[in-house]
Amino acid sequence: MREMRVSRALILLFVLLSISGCGEDTVEGRWYTQAQVDRGKQVFVENCAECHGRSAQGAFNWRKPLDDGSYPPPPLDGSAHAWHHSFDMLMRTINEGGIPLGGQMPAFEDKLSKDKKEAAIAYFQSQWDDRIYEAWLDRGGR
Secondary structure, eight states, X not given: OHHHHHHHHHHHHHHHHHHHTTTOOBOTTSSSBHHHHHHHHHHHHHHTHHHHXXXXXXXXXXXXXXXXXXXXXXXXXXXXXXXXXXXXHHHHHHHHOSGGGTSOOOOOTTTSOHHHHHHHHHHXXXXXXXXXXXXHHHTTOO
16 A cells, blocks of 8 residues: 555656656756747747747848848847857847847847746757857857
């Protein structure tokens, strides 16, 4: 009988860890989990894709200023300069928006939870190849 209670307790613990996301392993060599990437894709599609593109590819001619002097949304898929920015800077940009950096991105500080912002970063960083991700780490990315 005691063995049955222990087994049930272990099963319950496993289920709770699975549901809560605790105990998830990070994606090999990365700071985030696959679950964060999966959640981040949804967050990105709902909040970022309209401007940055569904695959984080950015706007066409993103390097060329618009008539008002602001810049179009850059790629976040590792093909532009996002990998030059630390995790803290990426979070700050999401929180404060891109206007201080010469863009038009609105601030998301009060629109998204910290977990959702981290998941969005996990999603677009999952688009980065290992070489770009390693360069980001070498620059003090996280």
